[in-house]
Amino acid sequence: MATRRIQRTEESRRLLVTAAAELFAEKGYRQTSFIDIADKAGISRGSIPWHFGNKLGLLEAVIDDQIQVVLAASASPAGEGSSGPLEQVMSFIRLPVTRLFITLLAEAVEVDSPVREHYARLHAALREGAQARIPAKAVPAGTTPEAFTVVLVGAILGVHAQWRVAPEAVDLDAVHATLRALLPAGLK
Incomplete structure (x- = not known):
């Protein structure tokens, strides 16, 4: 009985985080x-x-969830059958939830925004994830891995x-080809 209740609780939490991420992005x-989120999740708004x-606690859960997605993607080994860093970047750009990062940015730049601190954590995770995928030999001479990662992100x-x-107005295939031409060999 307790196991089933724990499963329902975890499923409710997951549905709320997913619904909130989609709505925050949109x-x-x-x-x-809360009503928007509860309706989309199909769960009572009192659950939030x-x-x-x-x-704000829900936003934190959404950001934490997205940080885990970014870190998991960066930790996956680049081996046979996997795409290279550039292909991963292009896939990331096309993800519907990536819109969340842009939508939240508009709110995060305001000094008193409740989103600001959480968005800074998200950016740090994006940089960490990107830096984990960049071989040291791919960092251009005259720069640091940290600065190079900031530019890439x-x-x-x-x-x-x-x-x-x-x-x-933005041809992602042309952008992909341009990035392929501009990036050091270790990032293609």
Whole structure:
């Protein structure tokens, strides 16, 4: 009985985090209500404070979930049958949930934003994930792995933002070819 209750609790939590991530990506953090999240998850809105305390607690769970996704992707070995770092970047740009990063950015740049600290953690995880995939020999001379990673993550998020805002103006296949031409051999 207790095992079934734990499973239901974990499933409810997972449904709420997934629904919140999708809605935060679509509408933004401030414009998403408990009612929106509960309706999308198919769960009572009273479950949200029970699981997360408040909306900020739910945002924290969404960010933590996305950090785990990023870190898991960066930890997967690049071996036979796996795609290289550049292909992983292009796949990441196309993920629907990646829109969450762009949507939250608009709110995170405000100094008093409740999203700011959490978004900074997300950026740190993106940099950590990217840096884990960059071989030392691929870092261009005259730069540090940290600075190179900041530039790469900035480029990835910038390409993604442009594509989300004007998909008709951004040819991701051409961007892929351009990145392939510009990046050091170890990142292709």
